Amino acid sequence: MSLASGHNLVSLEGEELARQERDWQGYSEGIVRLHPGRWLFPSTFKRFADEYYNFKLKPDDVVLLTWPKCGTTWLQEIMWTMRYNPDLNNPMAAAPVNARVPFLEMDTLLKTKNIDPIGPDHPLMQGFKKMCPGREPENGVFLQMCELAPEPRTFKSHLALPLLPTDLLKTSKAVYMARNPKDAVVSFFHHSRIFKNHDFKGTFEEFVQYFLDDDCVYGPYWLHLKEAWKQRKNPNLHFMFFEDLKNNNMEELKKLDKFLGTNLSQEQLDNVAHYTSFAEMKARDAVLGAGSEIFFNVDIVQKDGGFFRQGKVGDWKGKYTPELEAKMDKWIKKNLGDFGIEFKYGV
Numbered sequence: 288m289s290l291a292s293g294h295n296l297v298s299l300e301g302e303e304l305a306r307q308e309r310d311w312q313g314y315s316e317g318i319v320r321l322h323p324g325r326w327l328f329p330s331t332f333k334r335f336a337d338e339y340y341n342f343k344l345k346p347d348d349v350v351l352l353t354w355p356k357c358g359t360t361w362l363q364e365i366m367w368t369m370r371y372n373p374d375l376n377n378p379m380a381a382a383p384v385n386a387r388v389p390f391l392e393m394d395t396l397l398k399t400k401n402i403d404p405i406g407p408d409h410p411l412m413q414g415f416k417k418m419c420p421g422r423e424p425e426n427g428v429f430l431q432m433c434e435l436a437p438e439p440r441t442f443k444s445h446l447a448l449p450l451l452p453t454d455l456l457k458t459s460k461a462v463y464m465a466r467n468p469k470d471a472v473v474s475f476f477h478h479s480r481i482f483k484n485h486d487f488k489g490t491f492e493e494f495v496q497y498f499l500d501d502d503c504v505y506g507p508y509w510l511h512l513k514e515a516w517k518q519r520k521n522p523n524l525h526f527m528f529f530e531d532l533k534n535n536n537m538e539e540l541k542k543l544d545k546f547l548g549t550n551l552s553q554e555q556l557d558n559v560a561h562y563t564s565f566a567e568m569k570a571r572d573a574v575l576g577a578g579s580e581i582f583f584n585v586d587i588v589q590k591d592g593g594f595f596r597q598g599k600v601g602d603w604k605g606k607y608t609p610e611l612e613a614k615m616d617k618w619i620k621k622n623l624g625d626f627g628i629e630f631k632y633g634v
Contacts, residue, residue, distance in 0.1 A: 291337040292450055294321040298330060307502070310493065311479070313486035314504075315400040326447060326506035332395040335427055339392055339444075342430075342452050347439035348459035349547065351388065354511045355445050355504075356474035357466035358529040363388040365540070365563045366441055366462065369547055373555035375562055383579075385429075386414055389436060391444040393429035396504075401483040402581055409581075445505050448514040456523045462543070463515040466529035467630035468508060468623070469603035469615060472498050483582055495611055499618050509622040516626055530600045530631040536560055565599075601633035 288296040299307060299318045307318050317330035344350075351366060353359045363384050371387075372380050379387060397405070405411055415424055419431045433442040444451065455461055466474075476494045479487035485504070487494060494503075501507040519526040525546040532539045540559060544551050551559070561567065607615065623630075 288333060290321070290333075290340065292340045294324065294326070294336075294450070296321055296333055296336070310489040310497075311485060311487055311504075313399045313401050313482070313484040316398055321450070321506075324447065324449060324506060324510060325501055326450065327502060327504050328506075329395055329398070329504070331398045332392070335392065335395055335430060336450070338427065338430060339446060340450060340452060342391070342433070344452055344455060344458045345438065345440065346458060349439070349441050350391075350451075350455065350459060350461045351441070351443040352448070352451075352461055352463045352515065353443075353445060353465075354471065354508050356471050356478055358464050358532065359443060359445070360384060361563065361565070361568065362462065362464050362527075362532070363441075363443055364568060365543070365559060366547070368559045368562055369540075369544060369549045369551060370439065370441055372562075373549070373551050373558055375558050382414075386418070386432070387441075389429050389432040389442045391429065391433050391442055392446055394427045396484050397428075399484045399486075401486055405581075447506070447511045448518065456518060456521050460523045460525070460546070462525045462527065462546070464527040464529055464532070465512055465515070465628075467600075467603075467632050468498075468619060469607070469612075469632055470529075470600065471508065472615075473603045473606050475503065491606065492608070492611060495607075495615065499614065512623070512628075513626065516628070528631070533600050534631070600631060604633070 290296055296319050298304075299320060304318060307314060311318075314329045318327065319330045319333055320327050349366065349370070351359065351362055353362070367384065367387050368375075368380075371377055385393070407413075411428065412424060415422075415428050415432065419428075419435050422431050422435075433440070436442060448455070452458075472495060475498075476487070476491055479485040479494070489497075497503050498508065501510075505511065515524070515526065518524045525543065527539060527543070537556065537560060540556050544556065
């Protein structure tokens with residue numbers, strides 16, 4: 288199947304599909320890979336792929352881009368607070384962050400036998416009706432929420448740049464945040480176990496191998512990063528690192544403020560810093576909102592923690608065996624060695 292982006296979409300079959308379905312039990316509708324790039328998605332991606340690529344952007348749009356578990360939710364809240372709530376008096380702040388900063392391709396991740404069909408009375412659908420009156424959810428709940436979001440729009444995506452509109456960095460602005468791969472893997476492992484739409488059943492060692500083989504959903508971390516890194520000097524792209532935002536928060540907020548053109552006062556920047564701190568966001572725990580329990584493996588959440596877990600630099604330490612860490616270091620040198628990026632792996 289040929290896509291508007293120029294990629295060829297191929298369904299996984301045979302032993303490769305069987306292995307994925309054994310370990311990732313949330314991907315019950317099949318899995319597809321896109322070439323070139325070897326990007327990997329649940330098969331429902333093919334329903335919306337061309338719509339993502341042809342999404343109509345506006346000059347005042349800002350799109351947040353990350354590979355999964357690289358501080359996306361944190362930066363969603365920061366950007367929304369900067370753009371719409373610097374005085375902390377916007378009543379919409381109580382809404383789930385994924386309603387205020389919609390997740391472009393979330394629709395491709397929701398169809399799974401692990402989650403009962405979301406009925407019209409579910410809070411997600413009630414919110415959709417308010418944001419998208421007269422629209423049909425079959426055409427993409429989150430896709431249409433992005434389209435009809437109040438202007439100026441802010442939305443997020445984990446898609447690599449080649450799968451997004453070609454005019455993204457000409458028409459609009461984008462913020463890309465990267466995170467060191469060792470911490471990103473630990474966080475994605477936890478995330479993939481607690482969410483039913485991923486429902487990873489393997490060990491941490493097996494998860495790391497999926498990552499090293501470019502076989503996690505969203506495809507190669509290194510290529511996703513490379514596509515954005517090549518554009519780092521584009522005036523419409525602001526490139527950030529999770530570790531810098533954590534260790535030099537106010538300095539990074541000021542850089543982001545300048546890029547977004549929000550022109551915040553020091554008092555407003557202080558508001559943003561406090562309101563979006565890990566402790567404050569964990570206390571609110573407002574990612575998905577009411578009704579979100581249907582998406583979680585509750586037993587794992589109770590044992591290992593929920594969506595907000597550590598949120599720190601260096602959480603990977605003690606999680607890898609010496610052999611696994613050596614394997615990861617070798618992979619990093621091979622795949623990221625020529626980027627010129629020096630990741631921070633500890634505080």
